[in-house]
Amino acid sequence: xxxxxxxxxxxxxxxxxxxxxxxxxxxxxxxxxxxxxxxxxxxxxxxxxxxxxxxxxxxxxxxxxxxxxxxxxxxxxxxxxxxxxxxxxxxxxxxxxxxxxxxxxxxxxxxxxxxxxxxxxxxxxxxxxxxxxxxxxxxxxxxxxxxxxxxxxxxxxxxxxxxxxxxxxxxxxxxxxxxxxxxxxxxxxxxxxxxxxxxxxxxxxxxxxxxxxxxxxxxxxxxxxxxxxxxxxxxxxxxxxxxxxxxxxxxxxxxxxxxxxxxx
Amino acid sequence: xxxxxxxxxxxxxxxxxxxxxxxxxxxxxxxxxxxxxxxxxxxxxxxxxxxxxxxxxxxxxxxxxxxxxxxxxxxxxxxxxxxxxxxxxxxxxxxxxxxxxxxxxxxxxxxxxxxxxxxxxxxxxxxxxxxxxxxxxxxxxxxxxxxxxxxxxxxxxxxxxxxxxxxxxxxxxxxxxxxxxxxxxxxxxxxxxxxxxxxxxxxxxxxxxxxxxxxxxxxxxxxxxxxxxxxxxxxxxxxxxxxxxxxxxxxxxxxxxxxxxxxxxxxxxxxxxxxxxxxxxxxxxxxxxxxxxxxxxxxxxxxxxxxxxxxxxxxxxxxxxxxxxxxxxxxxxxxx
Numbered sequence: 001x002x003x004x005x006x007x008x009x010x011x012x013x014x015x016x017x018x019x020x021x022x023x024x025x026x027x028x029x030x031x032x033x034x035x036x037x038x039x040x041x042x043x044x045x046x047x048x049x050x051x052x053x054x055x056x057x058x059x060x061x062x063x064x065x066x067x068x069x070x071x072x073x074x075x076x077x078x079x080x081x082x083x084x085x086x087x088x089x090x091x092x093x094x095x096x097x098x099x100x101x102x103x104x105x106x107x108x109x110x111x112x113x114x115x116x117x118x119x120x121x122x123x124x125x126x127x128x129x130x131x132x133x134x135x136x137x138x139x140x141x142x143x144x145x146x147x148x149x150x151x152x153x154x155x156x157x158x159x160x161x162x163x164x165x166x167x168x169x170x171x172x173x174x175x176x177x178x179x180x181x182x183x184x185x186x187x188x189x190x191x192x193x194x195x196x197x198x199x200x201x202x203x204x205x206x207x208x209x210x211x212x213x214x215x216x217x218x219x220x221x222x223x224x225x226x227x228x229x230x231x232x233x234x235x236x237x238x239x240x241x242x243x244x245x246x247x248x249x250x251x252x253x254x255x256x257x258x259x260x261x262x263x264x
Numbered sequence: 265x266x267x268x269x270x271x272x273x274x275x276x277x278x279x280x281x282x283x284x285x286x287x288x289x290x291x292x293x294x295x296x297x298x299x300x301x302x303x304x305x306x307x308x309x310x311x312x313x314x315x316x317x318x319x320x321x322x323x324x325x326x327x328x329x330x331x332x333x334x335x336x337x338x339x340x341x342x343x344x345x346x347x348x349x350x351x352x353x354x355x356x357x358x359x360x361x362x363x364x365x366x367x368x369x370x371x372x373x374x375x376x377x378x379x380x381x382x383x384x385x386x387x388x389x390x391x392x393x394x395x396x397x398x399x400x401x402x403x404x405x406x407x408x409x410x411x412x413x414x415x416x417x418x419x420x421x422x423x424x425x426x427x428x429x430x431x432x433x434x435x436x437x438x439x440x441x442x443x444x445x446x447x448x449x450x451x452x453x454x455x456x457x458x459x460x461x462x463x464x465x466x467x468x469x470x471x472x473x474x475x476x477x478x479x480x481x482x483x484x485x486x487x488x489x490x491x492x493x494x495x496x497x498x499x500x501x502x503x504x505x506x507x508x509x510x511x512x513x514x515x516x517x518x519x520x521x522x523x524x525x526x527x528x529x530x531x532x533x534x535x536x537x538x539x540x541x542x543x544x545x546x547x548x549x550x551x552x553x554x555x556x557x558x559x560x561x562x563x564x565x566x567x568x569x570x571x572x573x574x575x576x577x578x579x580x581x582x583x584x585x586x587x588x589x590x591x592x593x594x595x596x597x598x599x600x
Contacts, residue, residue: 016270016273017270019272019273020270020271020272020273020274021272022272023272023273023275023276024271024272024275025272026276027272027275030275030276030279030280030283031275031279033279033283034275034278034279034280034282034283035279035282036286037279037282037283037285037286037287038282038286040286040290040292040293041282041285041286041289041290043290044286044289044290044291044292044316047317048316048317048438051317055513056513059513059514059526059547060514060547062514063514063515063516063518064516066516066518066519066520066521067516067517067518069518069519070517070518070519070520070564071519076519076520076565079518079519079520079521080520083492083581084492084526084534084536084574084576084579084581085576085579085580085581088579089314089579092314092317093314095317096291096313096314096316096317099290099291099292100291100292103292107292166282166285169285169289170281170282170285172423172438172439173284173285173289173441173442174281175423176419176420176423176439176440176441177441177442179419180415180416180419180440180441183415188415202278202281205274205277205278205281206278206281206282209274209275209278209279210275210278210279210282258426258427258428261423261426261427261428262426264426
């Protein structure tokens, strides 16, 4: 039998773990901001691919408007109201408004992100009564299946799509910045390998650290909003917002998420 | 075990990465930067909010695009058009913004100041582009190399290929990290100018210009207004041809423009054809250079049969005559 006294802690202290636990104590500051930023980057990556389609829509709308107001002398001057050049600016302004609206819908709930340990011991009764402050994946999934609403399904799925696009955008930035700033120091080959490795690391790291939390937080938010309503009102709650984010989510997956390109 | 112990650090690093990306690359980040600059009383480095959607092009006006001041002495080949585009885009840029492009030229053994010279500039730009042709056979990749440097351009081309896309200027610009915005903008301007130089003319060469581009007293309204295109004196029923391949963005009729066509040629270049008697193409239709797209007329707010032809670079109207040679102006006052 060993005569040495037992260690005070099973975890040996090191600089890395000390820094890590120090930063861990500040999670309440940086995690909500990180989630907000990830969703904002993803939303922009999606919105950036939609401006050409918006320009097409603005052209059609302006042509119809000109056709109507041009029928009467009193309103004919309105045909010149929107010039060819202004239409491009209008399309970009619409893309900006769309993006900022989506930010409000998908990114802002991230600020309400709180990390809590599961209810145990003295507080186990909360979980038993389904009164957890932050419901778990399982509880949320059950409610999505039993009481489905557009908000409960679409907002988290849209968040997942833009989080993926956001992670790709961050990885792309990391790869470009690392390669172009390190190539003179390390040489082309080594900088290329380092940039690719860090890009893949950033992609995986962002998704595993922030991606799923952004989806969970949005699911919690949507669930809380829907739970406050009943029946038909719960179903129609947030419908307009859902319609707003669906095209962005599709664009995020279709045009903004070149995941495999980081492995080629 | 390592991951569990360093979880706080990893989460922190990932959050900081995302905040950095959002701060520099989203309009929401630009708003935060503007608010911060306003609160601190300093000048913001954020781009205008709408510039986040232009894919490297810009919308600062014809002066910023660097349109030539007068008509050309002789028609330009494709290579010359690209060289003129580079020269004019460089001269229209801020001194700091063009540092990277001048550095790229110096690295290839050229004298950077010659690129800005009014006489030697187009020739030096052509030599620069020739030196880049072997590594960058595509025009848009070559322009990226001319404005951003060969290494960034090579990296961007490889990334775009890895994404399985064609290397357009917009996609190449998206691959470049912060600090390359000016280079992307310069390349987009050069491409728009080069494309404009290569445009054909919508009606037979020699057709007189009855009203040039610029401010004038409007013949119907009697007020001073910017005439955003040129009026070409043609008889009703004259064939109007597409000046380059593109996609019809608008085909409609109203009381001012009459029967109007707007064609998007890509690369930041759009043309419009107004007052036609008949439109022969529809919205969304792909058209080829030289294809008859309309018959001219006098529909809309017009005093007689003519074609109003308008050219836009980066969504700003510019004088199409600046990109032409030997255009006759009605009245015999000037022979351009």
